[in-house]
Amino acid sequence: MELTTVWFILIAVLWIGYFVLEGFDFGVGILLPFLARNDTERRVMINTIGPVWDGNEVWVLVAGGATFAAFPEWYATLFSGFYLPLLLILLALIVRGVAFEYRHKHDRASWRGRWDKAIFWGSLLPAVLWGVAFANIVRGVPIDENKEYVGGFFDLLGPYALLGGLTTLGLFLTHGAVFVALKTDGDIRHRARDLGLVLGLATAALAVVFLVWTQAITGSLWSSALFVGAALALLGGLFATWKVREGWAFVGTFAAIGLAVAGLFVALFPDVMPSSLDPAWSLTTTNAAATDYTLTIMTWVAVIFTPLVLMYQGWTYWVFRKRISVHHIPAEAAATPPTAGQPTR
Amino acid sequence: MDVVDIARWQFGIITVYHFLFVPITIGLSAIVAAFETMWVRGGNPHYLRLAKFFGKLFLINFALGVVTGIVQEFQFGMNWSDYSRFVGDIFGAPLAIEGLLAFFLESTFLGLWIFGWDKLPRGLHAATMWMVHIGTLLSAYFILAANSWMQHPVGYAFNPETGRAELTDFWAVMFNKVQMVTFPHTVTAAYMTGGAFVLGVAMWLMTRRSTPEADRPLYRKAVRIGAVVTLVGALGVTVSGDLQGKVMTEVQPMKMAAAEALYETEQPADFSIFTIGSLDGEEEVFSVKIPNLLSFLAHNNLTGEVQGINELRAEYRETYGQDPGAKYYSPGDYTPIIPVTYWTFRIMIGLGAVAAAGALAFLWATRRERIPRGRAWVWLAVSMPLLPVAANSFGWIFTEMGRQPWAVFGLMTTELAVSPGVSVAEAWTSILTLTLIYAVLMVVEVGLMLHFIRKGADPFEEPPSPKLGEHSDEPLTFAY
Numbered sequence A: 001m002e003l004t005t006v007w008f009i010l011i012a013v014l015w016i017g018y019f020v021l022e023g024f025d026f027g028v029g030i031l032l033p034f035l036a037r038n039d040t041e042r043r044v045m046i047n048t049i050g051p052v053w054d055g056n057e058v059w060v061l062v063a064g065g066a067t068f069a070a071f072p073e074w075y076a077t078l079f080s081g082f083y084l085p086l087l088l089i090l091l092a093l094i095v096r097g098v099a100f101e102y103r104h105k106h107d108r109a110s111w112r113g114r115w116d117k118a119i120f121w122g123s124l125l126p127a128v129l130w131g132v133a134f135a136n137i138v139r140g141v142p143i144d145e146n147k148e149y150v151g152g153f154f155d156l157l158g159p160y161a162l163l164g165g166l167t168t169l170g171l172f173l174t175h176g177a178v179f180v181a182l183k184t185d186g187d188i189r190h191r192a193r194d195l196g197l198v199l200g201l202a203t204a205a206l207a208v209v210f211l212v213w214t215q216a217i218t219g220s221l222w223s224s225a226l227f228v229g230a231a232l233a234l235l236g237g238l239f240a241t242w243k244v245r246e247g248w249a250f251v252g253t254f255a256a257i258g259l260a261v262a263g264l265f266v267a268l269f270p271d272v273m274p275s276s277l278d279p280a281w282s283l284t285t286t287n288a289a290a291t292d293y294t295l296t297i298m299t300w301v302a303v304i305f306t307p308l309v310l311m312y313q314g315w316t317y318w319v320f321r322k323r324i325s326v327h328h329i330p331a332e333a334a335a336t337p338p339t340a341g342q343p344t345r
Numbered sequence B: 001m002d003v004v005d006i007a008r009w010q011f012g013i014i015t016v017y018h019f020l021f022v023p024i025t026i027g028l029s030a031i032v033a034a035f036e037t038m039w040v041r042g043g044n045p046h047y048l049r050l051a052k053f054f055g056k057l058f059l060i061n062f063a064l065g066v067v068t069g070i071v072q073e074f075q076f077g078m079n080w081s082d083y084s085r086f087v088g089d090i091f092g093a094p095l096a097i098e099g100l101l102a103f104f105l106e107s108t109f110l111g112l113w114i115f116g117w118d119k120l121p122r123g124l125h126a127a128t129m130w131m132v133h134i135g136t137l138l139s140a141y142f143i144l145a146a147n148s149w150m151q152h153p154v155g156y157a158f159n160p161e162t163g164r165a166e167l168t169d170f171w172a173v174m175f176n177k178v179q180m181v182t183f184p185h186t187v188t189a190a191y192m193t194g195g196a197f198v199l200g201v202a203m204w205l206m207t208r209r210s211t212p213e214a215d216r217p218l219y220r221k222a223v224r225i226g227a228v229v230t231l232v233g234a235l236g237v238t239v240s241g242d243l244q245g246k247v248m249t250e251v252q253p254m255k256m257a258a259a260e261a262l263y264e265t266e267q268p269a270d271f272s273i274f275t276i277g278s279l280d281g282e283e284e285v286f287s288v289k290i291p292n293l294l295s296f297l298a299h300n301n302l303t304g305e306v307q308g309i310n311e312l313r314a315e316y317r318e319t320y321g322q323d324p325g326a327k328y329y330s331p332g333d334y335t336p337i338i339p340v341t342y343w344t345f346r347i348m349i350g351l352g353a354v355a356a357a358g359a360l361a362f363l364w365a366t367r368r369e370r371i372p373r374g375r376a377w378v379w380l381a382v383s384m385p386l387l388p389v390a391a392n393s394f395g396w397i398f399t400e401m402g403r404q405p406w407a408v409f410g411l412m413t414t415e416l417a418v419s420p421g422v423s424v425a426e427a428w429t430s431i432l433t434l435t436l437i438y439a440v441l442m443v444v445e446v447g448l449m450l451h452f453i454r455k456g457a458d459p460f461e462e463p464p465s466p467k468l469g470e471h472s473d474e475p476l477t478f479a480y
Helices: A003-035 A039-049 A053-070 A072-081 A083-105 A109-139 A159-183 A187-218 A221-242 A246-268 A292-319 B003-042 B045-079 B081-115 B122-151 B170-174 B177-207 B213-251 B253-260 B293-299 B309-320 B338-365 B375-383 B386-402 B424-455
Strands: A271-273 B156-159 B164-167 B271-276 B286-290 B406-408
Touching: A003 A039, A003 A053, A003 A109, A003 A159, A003 A187, A003 A246, A003 A292, A039 A083, A039 A109, A039 A159, A039 A187, A053 A072, A053 A083, A053 A292, A053 B045, A053 B081, A072 A083, A072 A271, A072 B045, A072 B081, A083 A109, A083 B045, A083 B424, A109 A159, A109 A187, A109 A246, A159 A187, A159 A221, A159 A246, A187 A221, A187 A246, A221 A246, A292 B081, A292 B164, A292 B170, B003 B045, B003 B122, B003 B177, B003 B213, B003 B386, B003 B424, B045 B081, B045 B177, B045 B213, B045 B424, B081 B122, B081 B164, B081 B170, B081 B406, B122 B170, B122 B177, B122 B406, B177 B213, B177 B338, B177 B375, B177 B386, B177 B424, B213 B253, B213 B293, B213 B338, B253 B309, B253 B338, B253 B386, B271 B293, B271 B338, B338 B375, B338 B386, B375 B386
Parallel strands: none
Antiparallel strands: B156 B164, B271 B286
16 A cells, blocks of 8 residues: 555544544533533533543644644645634634633632633534534635645635534534533433433434535545444444443444544545645645655554554543542542641731 | 734744743653652652642643644644645654654643542552653654754755655654754753742742741752752753754854854854944944853864854855845844844843852752741742743744744745745734733733642642552542
């Protein structure tokens, strides 16, 4: 297999990893104001993703870095072309990351309320915008003969792209609700399960339209197989949710997102960013790629270190595998334990 | 302003901002890990209290380091797409490797450290912070290798067919001679920063009137450890900085000349401590000089020749033709902005020297159970963490602005590196929103830091010592 193809697959794997992992913590963030009824429940939700959200986010950094290394032209065209959506994603990820770390530092309701808003918007914007971005990549955008994006911001907001954004939003919401049901106990677990079912059914409808539309634009036999697989996985996940098999439900939504993203990449191949102006100007796995030498080095690095990363990231999930319920939440934030003999100023 | 100006300002603002947090993260992760290890091995409760106290401050700092780091990686493609196209084959690899080797390690093991108090055995828990520290070092190594390549491109060939620089020798990039001096310089500066942070915070708490009498020995311990780390770091910074000067003279002689505002070639060359008057080479009102020092910094001997700006400029014109983008960097072509390079170089060295002297003074003042009193000590303590932080910033401003007009020395000028498709309006939107949000977050961060410093170290509490994989149904020891 060509090294450029290997790296196309690896980059697809990185994005799949990003969406199946960060997807549920986006979902948890967006559901925060809807699923939780009080601050303790909000803390239960946040603590289900507390130890892992940052590691999940690294997947996008590695995906970005790997694109830079393996397909410099793709990285350059994509990041400079999708300028404003990416800026919004960056701003969202900034406030969201800080919010998780700073929210519990004070007990004041106003302080926590503000960070809750940051978590909500910081999760919502990327959840929608990544879908918009990927739909645009698959459908093709105005790229000229110099590999430069020549469209504007609003060219990125066509109906197909917006549907893509809604689809990722729906998938991440469902994934998040299923994750909360898997990782919590008590009342919130039941509510998360019920909400997951409703969201999942709505998402299934959206996803079918989006994937059929994708298939019509650029699909192949393989992509259609993956899309059908994604739909079946989602339905299986919902069935498991209904049957209170939360582990299987999570496997279902996890697989649904993974297969759908894989299908998008298969539909994209061998282009990496098709031009809507002239197919000859499209960026492809060959004309956007780095040299074979660089790709060889990178392949060695990936082969040695990716299994290691998967091992210790998997281990973290095992260490924190226990369900969390309201009675696990310390009465006060751990950051401000009752301190006898605390000096007063 | 056009897109080049805005993109340069944005790069400067967000990079300097990001690097306020990075050295504290590198230095403090090692110190916190060491405190916790000392507790695990020796059982002295003081060290656990210090590990938890400084760990809390570490996390407040780390949060901003992480989120501002994301922008760093994305902005090459957003604002500097022609740069990315030109160098991606070489420059992208260290960035990708940094993510795979360092960022996963830092984020995953930090999650384990934060939430793992009641889930991991003690030794393993301490080890997670060491893993975080190793992650920060790996991160520093790869990103500095990328930066060193911009200062001194090696291991590449220009491919006229693709019109880009392409990698021919990965190991040459990894062991670039600039990298060999930059990495130790940056990391020892980070230890100095972490040490000075611990020293300053602990000193303030030790001498504060409302601190419980029983806690003063605790903080005294931290003061002394912080001072030692600062001094050891300072020694490393000095040695590596000296070597760096010699490598710089060899590979970027213009930067050395600009650091000194040396217009005419001198042999032997003096080092000026400060200058009053303009630095444009026309007149010099007053200047204090140390004879022969510049020759020593550049060549390790007292009589070596140091090339001046005018001679180098003539050389560059001959090699590269007229500099097309001189208006972006300075009034003269192939020259950085001399007052910036001259002063940032001196301020960097000066602040670092003051920090080292301060650490020495505190070590002396706390000898044999002494606790220094007096306003001057408090002020010095409060400024201790800020001195290396500021020195780091000035050092980077010097390094990056001293490379101008080049983005990649000798290969690509900064004006040609910018994204051609990005509009002035987009660039403004980006710099304004990022700067605004960074400013707000700085206020929040400093507020939280001060709040938790004022509270001081929590009383000792025996943490649970679980077996791996064991779970109790008790409330979590730590929860967000």
